[in-house]
Amino acid sequence: MKDGHYYLDIPFTDSTSRLPNNWKLAERRLQSLGKRLAKDKELHQKYKQGIQELIDKGYAERVSQDQINQPEGYEWYLPHHNVVHPDKPDKFRIVFDCAAEYEGTSLNKQVLQGPDLTNNLIGVLLRFREKPVAIMGDIEGMFLQVKVPNKHRDVLRFLWWKDGQIGAELEVFRMTVHLFGGVWSPSCASFALRRTAEDYMQDFAPKVIDSVNKDFYVDDYLGSMDSDDEAEQTKVSLSELLFKGGFHLTKWSSNRKKVIQSVPPEDRAKKVKNLDLDRDTLPVERALGTHWDTETDMFGIKIHVCPYVLQAKKIFQKECKRGKDWDDDIDPVNSQKWKTWLMELPELEKLKVPRCLITEGFCEVTQRQLHHFGDASEDAYGVVSYLRIENAEKKVHCALVMAKSS
Missing domain, CATH: 1.20.5 (Single alpha-helices involved in coiled-coils or other helix-helix interfaces)
Structure with missing residues (x-):
């Protein structure tokens, strides 16, 4: 670690000696991008701002003229373009094409993917349903917080016009961080996150360390606790721990207004940032592909993703x-x-399904059972699991855990 960030090598298969100089490909793709930007002044302005933001935040750096020519195989130019998420039309993102091929190869082909350190999606969601108080957060620019050592940055070069003026002199930049789109990046980012928990485990409670290892799905955090106070403390502890690894945990939301009130407005999720928490209804949030009504604490379905x-x-x-x-x-x-x-x-x-498996106020649970049912025909099969709990007063509560058909 250096400067508050982890520095991780790009895991090449053997060496960079098989990477040809692909300047021509990157230049051709930039010319194509220029034609599109020339037709849309607003898009051009957003793109200029996006490139400048990468530079201002230290995610990219200019390559000096005396460093342009590197030994054969030690430089690679990444074409880039913008993408817009259909559910987030206001969010502008520049993506570097690590899969772009030149002379039969690409950067992604020359790099090992690394071990899959991503937690199981179903496991994260099921743990999110365990307890009555739920909180959700997001690591801002997770991949971009993990640095690339100087020796590997020249394979992350890209071209851009001087001052962002289409057709002007071409300048060379290189990324200093791991990229969204790099086949190796998810493994590196997840490793850095887990290494943060390991390096500082003596300074935080075991349940906080355990949460880092189990309750994140890539950059999304989903947790459930027994009380508002526990949720607030977990939020503070997780934020402090991740900050030590160079990560900023933000976009917090919860099914409890008291928990949201404990979060600074700038770190709240967009939909709750400007809410009047004394009067307004809590919004519907997206939780790993599900629709979570935080006011009623229910999961629902939108038909375009059902x-x-x-x-x-x-x-x-x-x-x-x-x-x-x-x-x-x-x-x-x-x-x-x-x-x-x-x-x-x-x-x-x-259709609505309670997020929490146990009804609030159902205290002194003395017995827990999982009941599984399955059936099949020539056409299909279906399975379903229920949680059955019983308390000291012999009251029984049953909840749908999950179901699957095919």
Whole structure:
């Protein structure tokens, strides 16, 4: 570690000697980008600001003229473009194409992916359902907080026009950090996160260290606690721990207004940043692909991401078994079933599942049981698991844990 950040090598397969000089590819891609930016002044301005932000934050640095020519195989130029997430149209991101090929190879082809250190998605979500008070946060620019040593930065070069003026003299920059799009980056970033917990485990409670290792899915943190006070303390401890590794844990949300009030406004999730917590209703947040209504503490479904596809699969199977060509009309019976399926699909948005497996106030649990059911036919199979708990007063509560069909 140096300057408050971890420095990790890019894990090349053997050496960089097989990387040809791909300046021509990067220049051609930049010219293509220039044509697009020239037609959209607003996009051009955002792109200029995006490049300048990379430089201002130290994520990128200019390559001096005397450093331009490196030994063969020790430089690589990354084409770049912008992407817009359909659910986050206001967020502008510049992506470097580590998979771009030149003379039969690419940067990603020359680098080891590394071990998969990403936690199991289902495991993170299930732990998120364990206790009544839930909190959620996000590591800001996780990959960009892990530095690349000087010796490997020249394979992360990119071209940009002087002062961002399209068609002006080309300048060479290089990234100083690991990239979104690099096949190796998820492993490096997750390693740095876990190394932070390991290096400072003596300074924090074991449950905080355990949370770093189990409750993150890449850069998303999801945790559940027994009380508001525990949630507030966990938020503070996790933030302090991750800061020591160069990470900023932000975009906090919760199903408890008291917990949100303990978070500085600048570190709250966008939807709760400007809420009047004394009067306003808490919003619906996205939690690893699910829709979480933080006011009612319920999970819901939006039909454009829903998993309700079994009936559609069965119709497709039946059509395929008929040995028809793609342009043949669908069987009338299957056609009606398809129309019915489409009509019923929006009804799924009415389905709500409590986030917390145990009803609040259900105290002194004396017995916990998992009950699993499964069934199958020639067409499909389905399995479902329930949690059954009993308290000292012999009251029983059952909750859906998860289900799957295929």
